[in-house]
Amino acid sequence: MLFKLSLSNIRRSLKDYAVYFFTLLIGVAVFYVFNAISTQTAFLKISSDTHEAVDILKTLLSGMSVFVAGVLGLLIVYASRFLMKRRHREFALYMMLGMNKSKISALLLTETLLIGLGSLVIGLPVGIGLSQLMSALVAGLFEADMSEYRFIVSGGAVLKTCLYFGLMYVVVMLFNSFMISKSKLIDLMNSGKRSEKPKLKNPVFCVLIFIVAVLMLGYAYYNVGIATKVLSQKKLYICIIMGCISTFLIFWSVSGMLLKTVMSMKKTYFRGLNCFTFRQLSGKVNTVVVSMTIICLMLFLTICALCASFSLRNTLNSNIREFCPVDVEYELAIGNYFDDLTYCDIEEAYAEGGYDLCENLSEYVHINIYKDRGFTMSALIGDKKDEQASKYRFLISDFPETIVRVSDYNKVMELYGRDTLELGEDEFIVVCNYSESEDVRNHFMSKGMELNIFGNTLHSKYDKCIDGFLFMSAQRSNNGLYIVPDDAVDESGRDMDYVFGNFNTDDPDEKAALSAAEHKRYDEVREAFHNNHGEDIFGECVTRDELKASSVGLGAIVTFLGLYLGLVFLIACGAMLALKELSDNVDSAPRYAMLRRLGVEEKDIERSLLVQSGLFFLLPLLLAALHSIFGMRFGLYVLTVFGNTGLGPSIALTAVILALIYGGYFLITYLCSRSIIRERKEL
Amino acid sequence: MELLKIDHIEKYYGSRSSLTKAIDDISFTVDKGEFTAIMGASGSGKTTLLNVISTIDRVTSGHIYLEGQDITELKSGKLGKFRREKLGFIFQDFNLLDTLTAFENISLALTIQKLPHDEIEKRVRKVAEELGITEVLEKYPYQMSGGQKQRVASARAIVTEPSLVLADEPTGALDSKAAKQLLERFNYLNSERGATIMMVTHDSFTASYAKRVIFIKDGKIFNEFNRGNDSRKEFFNRIIDVVTLLGGDVSDAL
Ligand SMILES: Nc1ncnc2c1ncn2[C@@H]1O[C@H](COP(=O)(O)OP(=O)(O)O)[C@@H](O)[C@H]1O
Numbered sequence: 035m036l037f038k039l040s041l042s043n044i045r046r047s048l049k050d051y052a053v054y055f056f057t058l059l060i061g062v063a064v065f066y067v068f069n070a071i072s073t074q075t076a077f078l079k080i081s082s083d084t085h086e087a088v089d090i091l092k093t094l095l096s097g098m099s100v101f102v103a104g105v106l107g108l109l110i111v112y113a114s115r116f117l118m119k120r121r122h123r124e125f126a127l128y129m130m131l132g133m134n135k136s137k138i139s140a141l142l143l144t145e146t147l148l149i150g151l152g153s154l155v156i157g158l159p160v161g162i163g164l165s166q167l168m169s170a171l172v173a174g175l176f177e178a179d180m181s182e183y184r185f186i187v188s189g190g191a192v193l194k195t196c197l198y199f200g201l202m203y204v205v206v207m208l209f210n211s212f213m214i215s216k217s218k219l220i221d222l223m224n225s226g227k228r229s230e231k232p233k234l235k236n237p238v239f240c241v242l243i244f245i246v247a248v249l250m251l252g253y254a255y256y257n258v259g260i261a262t263k264v265l266s267q268k269k270l271y272i273c274i275i276m277g278c279i280s281t282f283l284i285f286w287s288v289s290g291m292l293l294k295t296v297m298s299m300k301k302t303y304f305r306g307l308n309c310f311t312f313r314q315l316s317g318k319v320n321t322v323v324v325s326m327t328i329i330c331l332m333l334f335l336t337i338c339a340l341c342a343s344f345s346l347r348n349t350l351n352s353n354i355r356e357f358c359p360v361d362v363e364y365e366l367a368i369g370n371y372f373d374d375l376t377y378c379d380i381e382e383a384y385a386e387g388g389y390d391l392c393e394n395l396s397e398y399v400h401i402n403i404y405k406d407r408g409f410t411m412s413a414l415i416g417d418k419k420d421e422q423a424s425k426y427r428f429l430i431s432d433f434p435e436t437i438v439r440v441s442d443y444n445k446v447m448e449l450y451g452r453d454t455l456e457l458g459e460d461e462f463i464v465v466c467n468y469s470e471s472e473d474v475r476n477h478f479m480s481k482g483m484e485l486n487i488f489g490n491t492l493h494s495k496y497d498k499c500i501d502g503f504l505f506m507s508a509q510r511s512n513n514g515l516y517i518v519p520d521d522a523v524d525e526s527g528r529d530m531d532y533v534f535g536n537f538n539t540d541d542p543d544e545k546a547a548l549s550a551a552e553h554k555r556y557d558e559v560r561e562a563f564h565n566n567h568g569e570d571i572f573g574e575c576v577t578r579d580e581l582k583a584s585s586v587g588l589g590a591i592v593t594f595l596g597l598y599l600g601l602v603f604l605i606a607c608g609a610m611l612a613l614k615e616l617s618d619n620v621d622s623a624p625r626y627a628m629l630r631r632l633g634v635e636e637k638d639i640e641r642s643l644l645v646q647s648g649l650f651f652l653l654p655l656l657l658a659a660l661h662s663i664f665g666m667r668f669g670l671y672v673l674t675v676f677g678n679t680g681l682g683p684s685i686a687l688t689a690v691i692l693a694l695i696y697g698g699y700f701l702i703t704y705l706c707s708r709s710i711i712r713e714r715k716e717l
Numbered sequence: 718m719e720l721l722k723i724d725h726i727e728k729y730y731g732s733r734s735s736l737t738k739a740i741d742d743i744s745f746t747v748d749k750g751e752f753t754a755i756m757g758a759s760g761s762g763k764t765t766l767l768n769v770i771s772t773i774d775r776v777t778s779g780h781i782y783l784e785g786q787d788i789t790e791l792k793s794g795k796l797g798k799f800r801r802e803k804l805g806f807i808f809q810d811f812n813l814l815d816t817l818t819a820f821e822n823i824s825l826a827l828t829i830q831k832l833p834h835d836e837i838e839k840r841v842r843k844v845a846e847e848l849g850i851t852e853v854l855e856k857y858p859y860q861m862s863g864g865q866k867q868r869v870a871s872a873r874a875i876v877t878e879p880s881l882v883l884a885d886e887p888t889g890a891l892d893s894k895a896a897k898q899l900l901e902r903f904n905y906l907n908s909e910r911g912a913t914i915m916m917v918t919h920d921s922f923t924a925s926y927a928k929r930v931i932f933i934k935d936g937k938i939f940n941e942f943n944r945g946n947d948s949r950k951e952f953f954n955r956i957i958d959v960v961t962l963l964g965g966d967v968s969d970a971l
């Protein structure tokens with residue numbers, strides 16, 4: 035009996051339940067997808083370094099999923115409270131018919147149970163389907179191999195999803211029972227009769243508050259987005275708090291001013307349904323200032339999280355392309371500390387261990403660098419230690435600077451496919467690509483500046499550093515190389531020996547195998563050398579595969595967390611707005627019926643509805659987008675170490691995701707609203 | 718001049734097994750400038766009649782002509798324009814938009830006809846004056862009395878200068894004093910403005926303000942007569958006589 039009543043209740047208020055159910059469903063699906071990610075990625079062919087990253091990701095995700103479960107839980111409670119409010123009169127009727135509170139509680143319990151079970155039964159398969167897509171996305175994002183991929187279901191994730199959501203539903207049930215036991219019949223009966231006065235705020239006060247909010251926001255924007263370099267941590271917190279407060283104030287004042295502004299434009303206000311439309315909208319916004327603020331801030335976080343993570347991923351991938359132009363780099367010297375090394379020919383060291391260094395290389399370049407023990411950056415700067423010097427103290431070292439012969443440098447550049455350099459007889463060039471080092475070096479450099487190495491005097495060809503690098507890296511990390519004429523160096527200054535080369539295969543699998551083999555070989559050479567000479571080899575073999583794997587691992591973690599949080603927040607925002615909008619429209623349905631009687635065209639009614647829902651969804655998004663412009667400037671500043679390429683595509687991708695989910699919610703809301711207001715044709 | 722012609726209309730509700738004949742072959746005409754009351758017991762088909770005239774509902778058979786145009790043949794795309802321009806509505810429960818002020822409620826009827834703003838302002842003020850609601854123009858429905866609300870609703874109905882004003886139990890939710898005030902305004906609108914009013918009511922007192930009464934019983938016309946040169950009091954007594962003839966239904970409903 036109870037079961038039947040519950041079922042018929044759900045069926046009757048299907049419109050109200052639809053959004054609630056949809057929200058639960060997506061919540062379940064998303065929760066599953068992200069918890070299943072570690073199982074999913076196990077089948078992707080990614081190197082062991084990336085697997086390590088996935089392990090870290092797993093730990094982070096499990097922590098995060100508690101937080102996310104919290105957010106989803108709150109959303110569910112919010113949504114169910116919304117539904118409850120809508121049904122107060124129905125409960126009142128039950129009570130008047132003699133049903134007691136415990137019976138109603140039991141009814142609600144059964145309903146929640148049915149809905150909960152339904153959401154799991156449908157949500158999990160959706161999640162399982164989505165997670166297969168997600169794996170493809172992972173593979174695409176991180177250029178992993180999907181050939182061995184097959185359809186899988188993660189039992190752990192299923193269990194976890196059921197557990198977490200089960201828990202949330204229990205909370206909702208308790209909450210509802212509590213609400214029912216506290217409610218009085220008379221209040222329930224009266225809850226439908228709304229004599230809600232349209233709250234009108236003092237417009238002058240609204241304008242004042244608005245100005246204050248804009249000023250506060252301007253201050254926060256300036257400090258976070260423009261004067262980022264001198265932003266202290268404490269000030270950052272202040273700016274964040276100011277941003278939150280001013281967001282609230284803006285919604286508060288705009289909801290008051292919006293109507294007044296449109297009203298003052300009499301021509302617009304008294305045209306078609308405008309007057310009705312804006313009254314409706316302002317009434318809506320007025321009652322949800324707090325939720326609007328929360329939604330706006332969540333959207334802001336979403337945009338930043340998505341944008342930053344995509345941007346980081348793009349940057350990391352493009353860095354690898356740019357700063358790892360060849361397959362492998364070998365480096366070798368004798369010694370234990372990098373500022374006290376003895377030269378040793380790397381090919382000979384390999385030969386001594388019985389290996390041919392170049393047997394797997396199709397092309398290679400063999401060079402060495404030089405160091406003059408007395409030639410350090412501090413020595414170069416000397417007593418010119420001013421403000422700039424103290425600011426970048428940590429970059430000015432007492433270690434010998436790296437010197438490279440111009441012909442050696444050019445040989446490597448030819449292999450890399452990059453521009454070569456030309457030098458006059460007594461000239462030198464500094465090559466650098468790490469921006470802070472570049473700043474400090476440029477500060478102390480001038481054209482013709484003198485330099486003394488190995489007893490030769492050289493003059494700077496340029497007044498600043500030239501962009502470039504020699505050693506392979508996953509990011510911009512060259513803090514300075516001195517390129518000098520070939521005869522300006524002394525063989526006594528020979529330091530580390532290098533070989534740069536490409537493997538003699540184009541197949542990615544074989545390259546990966548070679549990469550692993552070369553690491554092993556290097557260790558064997560190291561051991562053989564130690565056994566033969568009793569001395570240690572300093573150096574290593576660096577491959578592109580290895581650099582890529584660790585860098586991709588980092589990117590993977592950040593992107594996943596960004597995506598995960600972003601999606602959850604987006605869903606929460608969309609659902610909150612949709613619920614509010616739908617229930618408002620249920621209340622407004624008689625108003626539309628009345629408009630029809632006055633002879634308003636259906637298309638005008640639909641347009642009014644579209645404007646209302648559209649602006650309702652757009653308002654928080656607009657402010658969030660504005661926040662994000664400055665928030666992202668800050669984010670980019672923090673991420674500078676990695677460089678920041680591909681911001682355009684990141685923004686585009688973020689916009690697509692926003693359009694899909696947020697826009698999807700908007701569309702569903704609009705279409706449902708339209709059918710709600712259509713439904714009751716006769717008054 | 719003949720404004721409205723009802724020609725043998727019928728309206729059935731329900732399925733074949735449980736058919737309700739809400740209107741069972743009704744015909745009459747209304748001239749321009751007439752103030753007609755439709756009377757009948759609850760369930761006699763008054764609202765249904767009004768609904769088919771106002772194109773909110775469709776007749777099962779028969780025709781209705783307004784200014785010579787057959788409105789039962791109107792395409793659904795034309796209905797909005799027809800209601801907007803030719804008709805004015807007044808409902809028992811006022812049906813004002815609670816989010817709008819009185820001024821905005823009245824002007825809505827004009828803004829949806831896309832009239833220029835100063836024209837709207839002028840017309841609303843004029844009609845408000847005629848109905849004695851100038852001082853409540855800036856108020857919201859929840860700040861007004863029932864009588865004021867109904868006069869605002871009436872203002873909205875006639876501000877477009879429609880060919881026909883339709884009122885369904887306009888005094889149903891008013892106390893007798895407010896009802897009297899409203900009906901006097903109707904009289905004023907009818908005699909001074911020349912508005913054609915068709916009012917549905919089950920109340921003899923309300924009906925006595927009209928110039929003509931049509932009685933309906935079980936979906937059929939039972940009786941009808943004009944006020945002629947009678948005083949309102951005499952007219953009221955004639956109505957009461959018919960009502961008594963009709964049976965206890967009407968007074969029960971009172
Ligand atoms: N939508 C409907 N569906 C079925 N029957 C209806 C509908 N509307 C009215 N009726 C029936 O038609 C008859 C006339 O109703 P109505 O015109 O509302 O009467 P009145 O307004 O005079 O009280 C009644 O018997 C009523 O039950």
Ligand SMILES: [Mg+2]
Nearest residue numbers: 760763764765
């Ligand atoms: Mg009726």
